[in-house]
Structures are given as C-alpha cells and as structure tokens.
Amino acid sequence: MQNSRDFEVSRRDLMVGAAASAAVAAAPSVAGAQTAADVPSLKVSFTVNGKIRDLELDTRTTLLDALREGLHLAGTKKGCDHGQCGACTVIVDGRRINSCLTLAVMHQGGSITTVEGLGTPQDLHPMQAAFVKHDGYQCGHCTPGQICSAVAVLGEIEAGIPSHVSADLTARPQATAAEFRERMSGNICRCGAYSNIVDAITEVAGRKA
Ligand code: FES
C-alpha cells in the first residue's frame, strides 16, 4: 500500500522530470542554432526628408523600425504594427503607405517623407498649422500619421484619383468633408478628434483651391 511519504517522493520526481523535458524541448539544437552572422543583412540607401541616408539592416526590418530605430525619427508612431491604425503613415515616392507593412530594403533609392520632413516647429507645414488651429488632436499619438495622410489626401484629390464616395468616377473628385472622411478612414484616432481633423483639412483644401 502507498503511504503519503511515497506519494511525496514520486510527485517530486514527476515534477523534476517534467521540468527537465521542458528544458530540453526549449533549448535550440546545436545544428539549428542561429548566430548573429546568420542573420541576413543588406545595405539600403534612400532619401529621407531630403537627405540621403544609408543603413545596414536585417532584411526583415520594417520601414517603420528603420525610421524610428535606425534613423531616430520617432515622429512616425507605432500603433498596432500590423496595418490597422495608420499611426505609422509616411509618404513614399508621393504615395502614403503604412510603414509597418513594408520592409525597408524594398525602398532602395526611394524618397520618404515623414512628419519631421513636412515642416519645422518654427515653420510649420500648412497642414500642421491647421491641426494646431483646429485642435485636431488630443494625446497626439495618431497625429503624425494623420498629418502625413491628410497631406497625401489633398494630393490624391488634386491628381483626380477617385474614392469610394466619389459619385462620378470620371469627374475630378471634390474636396468635400465626405471625401476627407472616406480617404482618412485608415487613420484611427482613439481620442476621437475626427471632426476637428476634417475642419483642419477643409481649411487647407480651401486655401489650396
Ligand atoms: Fe502601422 Fe498601425 S502601426 S498601421
């Protein structure tokens, strides 16, 4: 018959055995171990905010991480890191993109504009000034992405690119609040500054017109 002491011993043995098995399973095999030398890296050169920048990167580095960690341009924000919030929006070769969804090495020779490249604290871009004037932000986390997107949106309308709310796909789209809301729908603002953002864009669009 098993007494309680026997039970304690066998239980402890069981725990030690399980821990040892887990350690073996977690340890990389010597043959499969990855060293720093195995990580594929590549030189990439692109223009960021008007300056040529050279980086040597792990080929898996996103453009967002290259900007923030490689070039210390922390204006571009990391929200979701998988294409759902728009906080990481930058303008690449004239088009806005989510920089968390693209690899830096794909932009060799490209021209990238981040919020730092639009204006300076002393000389704000008209869109930056309008966001300030209309209180187009609260915490500010989404704001660099919103501003880059808004600048690109006006460019898209000017170029005649229609959106889902454009009534006539063959006519030049109008700079209306409905167009702005639709085109800015990929930029999420957790603080809900949406109506003020539309006011800011409307003001800049009016000035451009
Ligand atoms: Fe890129 Fe959210 S951080 S879309």
Ligand code: FES
């Ligand atoms: Fe806070 Fe937009 S201002 S998330």
